[in-house]
Amino acid sequence: MIEFNNVYKRFGETMAADGITIGFPAGQISVLIGPSGCGKTTLMKMINRLEDPDSGTVSINGSPVSDRDPVELRRSIGYAIQEVGLFPHYSIFENIALVPRLLKWPEHRIKDRVMELLDLVTLDESYVQRYPAELSGGERQRVGLARALAADPDILLMDEPFGAIDPINRSTIHNTFLGIQEELRKTIVFVTHDMQEAVKLGDAVAILNAGQILQFDTPEQILSNPESDFVAELLGKDRRIQILSLKKNSEYASMDGVVTLPESQSSPENAKIALNSAGETIAFLVSETGALTGRYYLDGDRVVRDAKPLHLDRKMDLRETLSMMLETGERLLPVTGKSRTLIGVIRLEKLVEEVASL
Numbered sequence: 001m002i003e004f005n006n007v008y009k010r011f012g013e014t015m016a017a018d019g020i021t022i023g024f025p026a027g028q029i030s031v032l033i034g035p036s037g038c039g040k041t042t043l044m045k046m047i048n049r050l051e052d053p054d055s056g057t058v059s060i061n062g063s064p065v066s067d068r069d070p071v072e073l074r075r076s077i078g079y080a081i082q083e084v085g086l087f088p089h090y091s092i093f094e095n096i097a098l099v100p101r102l103l104k105w106p107e108h109r110i111k112d113r114v115m116e117l118l119d120l121v122t123l124d125e126s127y128v129q130r131y132p133a134e135l136s137g138g139e140r141q142r143v144g145l146a147r148a149l150a151a152d153p154d155i156l157l158m159d160e161p162f163g164a165i166d167p168i169n170r171s172t173i174h175n176t177f178l179g180i181q182e183e184l185r186k187t188i189v190f191v192t193h194d195m196q197e198a199v200k201l202g203d204a205v206a207i208l209n210a211g212q213i214l215q216f217d218t219p220e221q222i223l224s225n226p227e228s229d230f231v232a233e234l235l236g237k238d239r240r241i242q243i244l245s246l247k248k249n250s251e252y253a254s255m256d257g258v259v260t261l262p263e264s265q266s267s268p269e270n271a272k273i274a275l276n277s278a279g280e281t282i283a284f285l286v287s288e289t290g291a292l293t294g295r296y297y298l299d300g301d302r303v304v305r306d307a308k309p310l311h312l313d314r315k316m317d318l319r320e321t322l323s324m325m326l327e328t329g330e331r332l333l334p335v336t337g338k339s340r341t342l343i344g345v346i347r348l349e350k351l352v353e354e355v356a357s358l
């Protein structure tokens with residue numbers, strides 16, 4: 001647990017922290033969001049003593065950080081930021097090995113750790129001898145994440161770490177990051193400008209303005225009950241659609257009314273009978289193990305077989321699903337789990353009803 005108690009920090013006329021009292025729970029991702037200059041980076045830097053408060057206390061697990069040696073403290077906390085990033089003249093290996101080296105780990109342990117981390121951030125071994133300039137922006141950010149995790153710190157401070165990545169790669173790195181967190185359960189403070197990112201990654205989101213915390217709540221609460229006009233405005237007009245990004249396909253998929261046919265007895269005739277009696281237009285073919293292997297759909301009076309139907313991963317969120325439906329024109333899509341097991345379907349009308357009811 002990281003706690004701020006009545007913390008003030010002024011730079012000249014600017015109040016970067018104006019009476020901050022907040023607690024970031026252990027093992028969770030707490031996101032800070034707010035306009036440029038509102039004090040997000042300063043708040044984060046007071047945790048690893050890159051800045052010290054003018055008054056008030058910052059403590060980790062009940063001990064004030066002001067009692068800790070700043071250098072030792074910084075080595076015990078992972079730090080990932082957008083701009084400074086990696087050292088250009090160090091190879092990827094040397095970049096990731098930085099903190100373990102400073103901590104004087106034995107060489108073989110460092111080597112194992114670097115390999116383990118590359119694997120964790122889904123980069124293969126061929127990357128170790130390369131230099132940052134030879135990597136894409138998204139790959140560099142993965143290395144930045146690996147470096148922050150290198151010495152296995154309990155706390156990770158991340159200041160817009162994925163800011164420079166395009167939306168498609170950002171979505172991939174978000175999923176990698178959430179997968180890692182599911183396993184490691186670090187205490188993470190994460191700064192972003194992007195509300196969609198805040199809502200997707202945060203267990204809780206803190207809205208800051210002019211050195212003050214306006215609201216600190218779960219993404220659901222923030223989106224559904226913004227405490228002030230300022231917060232509502234920051235959330236933007238598509239607030240309702242954003243709520244969809246909080247729900248996973250797996251929680252929402254349903255087998256209600258779904259027509260399935262065992263692969264072994266599938267024929268266009270059977271499909272047509274089953275569809276007509278259920279009043280549906282799509283039937284899914286499933287193998288003995290429950291895997292999705294195809295579909296039949298009605299096209300006017302004809303039944304068409306489709307051996308490679310589009311399907312949604314159970315971990316995708318409803319916002320991604322909605323955009324995929326709008327892009328492809330599909331009104332009903334199957335959701336699959338491990339080994340392509342059919343776990344249910346999502347219907348466009350239901351999603352639209354969901355948005356309208358929020």
Ligand SMILES: Nc1ncnc2c1ncn2[C@@H]1O[C@H](COP(=O)(O)OP(=O)(O)OP(=O)(O)O)[C@@H](O)[C@H]1O
Pocket residue numbers: 011012014015016034035036037038039040041042043
């Ligand atoms: N070392 C410093 N000296 C003087 N002023 C500073 C210093 N560090 C921060 N400030 C000021 O304090 C305020 C808060 O800065 P901070 O970097 O915390 O903002 P931020 O919320 O991270 O902004 P951004 O979203 O642009 O990164 C700003 O007005 C900034 O100019």
Ligand SMILES: [Mg+2]
Pocket residue numbers: 040041042159
């Ligand atoms: Mg900042």
